[in-house]
Amino acid sequence: MNQLISNPSLAVPQLFSLAGKTAIVTGATGLIGQKDCEALAAAGANVVVADVLELQAKGLANQLGEKHIGLKLDVTNPNSLEKAKATILEKYGSIDVLVNNAAINDMFENPLMAKELSAFENYPLESFRKSLEVNVLGVFLCSQIFGSVMAEAGAGSIINIASTYGMVGPDQQIYRDENGEQSFFKSPSYPTTKGAVLNFTRFLAAYWGHKGVRVNTLSPGGVENGQNEFFIKNYINKTPLGRMAQPNDYQGALVFLASDASAYMTGANLVVDGGWTSI
Numbered sequence: 001m002n003q004l005i006s007n008p009s010l011a012v013p014q015l016f017s018l019a020g021k022t023a024i025v026t027g028a029t030g031l032i033g034q035k036d037c038e039a040l041a042a043a044g045a046n047v048v049v050a051d052v053l054e055l056q057a058k059g060l061a062n063q064l065g066e067k068h069i070g071l072k073l074d075v076t077n078p079n080s081l082e083k084a085k086a087t088i089l090e091k092y093g094s095i096d097v098l099v100n101n102a103a104i105n106d107m108f109e110n111p112l113m114a115k116e117l118s119a120f121e122n123y124p125l126e127s128f129r130k131s132l133e134v135n136v137l138g139v140f141l142c143s144q145i146f147g148s149v150m151a152e153a154g155a156g157s158i159i160n161i162a163s164t165y166g167m168v169g170p171d172q173q174i175y176r177d178e179n180g181e182q183s184f185f186k187s188p189s190y191p192t193t194k195g196a197v198l199n200f201t202r203f204l205a206a207y208w209g210h211k212g213v214r215v216n217t218l219s220p221g222g223v224e225n226g227q228n229e230f231f232i233k234n235y236i237n238k239t240p241l242g243r244m245a246q247p248n249d250y251q252g253a254l255v256f257l258a259s260d261a262s263a264y265m266t267g268a269n270l271v272v273d274g275g276w277t278s279i
Contacts, residue, residue: 018197019044022092023258024084026142027102027237029056031247032161032223036099037064039251041170042141046092050084052101075102075138081145095149097258100139100160100197101117104131106187114184121250129190143204143215158215159257160201164273166194166219174234182229194219198269205267214266216257220250221273240275 023045027033033051041047041064049064050073051057058070071087074080088095106118114121149201151154170186173176177183205215217271223233224244235244253272256262271277 013211015263016259017044018097018255018257018259020046020209021096021258022046022048022088022094023097024048024050024088024095024142024146025065025099025100025101026073026138028070029060030101031223032102032250034060035247036101036254037061037068039255040097040099040179041065041068043255043259045097045118045258048084048088075100075142076133078141078145079081079143080185085145089149092095094153095146096156098142098146098150098156099145099254099258100142100158100159102134102138102142103161103190103193104134105190109232113180118185118187118190123187123189128189128192131189131193135190136196137199139200143200147208147213147215150213151208154212155279156213157258157262158204158213159254160197160217161218162188162201162269163194164198164219164221164271164277165191166196166217167271168277171238174231174238176234177230178226186242194197201269202267206254214262216262216267217263217269218250218253218257219269219273221245221276222249223249238276238279239273240278245272245274248257258259 020042023040025033025036028037028049029051037047037049037060047064047068049057049061049070052074054072061068061070071084073084097161143158168189172185175183201215201217222244226231232244236242250272253270257270
């Protein structure tokens with residue numbers, strides 16, 4: 001029987017409450033990471049703002065309120081993660097939600113070299129390795145070290161942030177300007193690593209399901225953030241909702257996956273992309 005019918009005292013807002021829960025967000029000072037932290041805090045969670053940028057992490061935590069903390073965290077370093085785990089458990093006593101948000105998306109220091117370096121034929125091996133380290137190994141290590149606490153407790157929610165490019169190949173045409181000039185290519189590392197995150201999610205959901213740990217993926221679409229006008233126009237033309245995302249467009253989906261509102265959901269990929277992958 002539906003829980004809401006069998007237990008009328010359980011109000012829908014309670015399903016989305018994270019009161020008393022401790023939530024870790026990696027890569028928390030980035031564009032979407034900040035909004036993730038704000039959403040989890042608004043839902044009542046104790047938020048651990050985790051990032052390699054320690055001052056920014058602590059600053060964001062202070063903005064959220066006194067019960068939240070900012071920690072320096074390197075997702076590729078097991079010692080950094082173990083130290084953070086000890087700090088979190090000492091302060092809060094539990095780890096209930098993990099948002100694996102930290103990731104590298106290629107940025108080329110010299111715009112004049114972007115087209116040449118982003119082309120698959122020339123793409124630097126070191127760039128590919130670095131993306132694998134952060135985007136895949138980082139998700140693995142954070143899930144292993146923080147998720148094991150959840151498995152021992154018999155409950156928890158891990159949310160891996162992937163991308164539409166984890167599901168479909170990049171359309172290189174949207175990176176061409178109004179004159180048809182290719183300004184750069186979407187390079188191979190981001191789609192490759194985000195595709196890996198999707199299947200790692202399925203593995204871990206199947207592995208820890210009997211332990212009460214739910215593992216899901218949130219796949220966002222592109223966020224408008226000062227890109228070239230031609231790119232925004234090209235992107236919008238491929239999006240049924242007719243716009244790029246705003247950073248807060250993913251807050252509702254994140255709280256849904258973190259909370260009991262998605263209690264019977266694991267191994268899933270929640271796509272929030274304005275319809276980008278539907279056509």
